[in-house]
Amino acid sequence: MTVILDEFHLEKYLIKLTSHMKDSKEDALDELRAAIRSKTKQDFEEIVDRLEDCLVDETGLKRIATGREYILSNWTAAKLRLRHQNRVKGSSTEGHVSHVLSNRMSSRPMGWSITGATKMAKLRAYELNGGDMLxxxxxxxxxLQKAAGAEYDVLSSAQMIQSEKNRHGELGKYTEYISHSMSLQNKKIVNFNAHIWGL
Incomplete structure (x- = not known):
């Protein structure tokens, strides 16, 4: 498998490096792309240093540092992207993550275990690839044969509470109680209504 940096992220970080340039922005972008395509990391860093010298504000320096770090940490993948620009097919990774995973798994507040998230991701991919869920x-x-010892046990509510107590130790003693609190304002309203209704 060959990892190739997607064009969207490469361009995003190249723009971070050159966004402070006014009329010479395109020239700076071309020079950076040429350095990534066929030169060394050192050549790339020299160009970035020159771009950095044009800045005086802290925000711009941070932006350049972020762009430099991203491209250098993905150097080989960025190099392959620019060397084989015409032969690299586009990727719809961002769209797939949004429509396949985020739509189901993070659009509403949910908590997932690693196992549950992995299984749900595989099921979503299976269904969208034309798999028949039924x-x-x-x-x-x-x-599928059940593994030895994988039979399901039905627990009573008392057994579940005891299991939670055992699992949580000292804090487990609170699992059978419902805890709640009211704001001072709500307490005043309840007391006032109780007094009025009592008249």
Missing amino acids: ELVRYQKRD
């Missing part, structure tokens, strides 16, 4: 369930029931 057939998958049938296959699992029909063809």
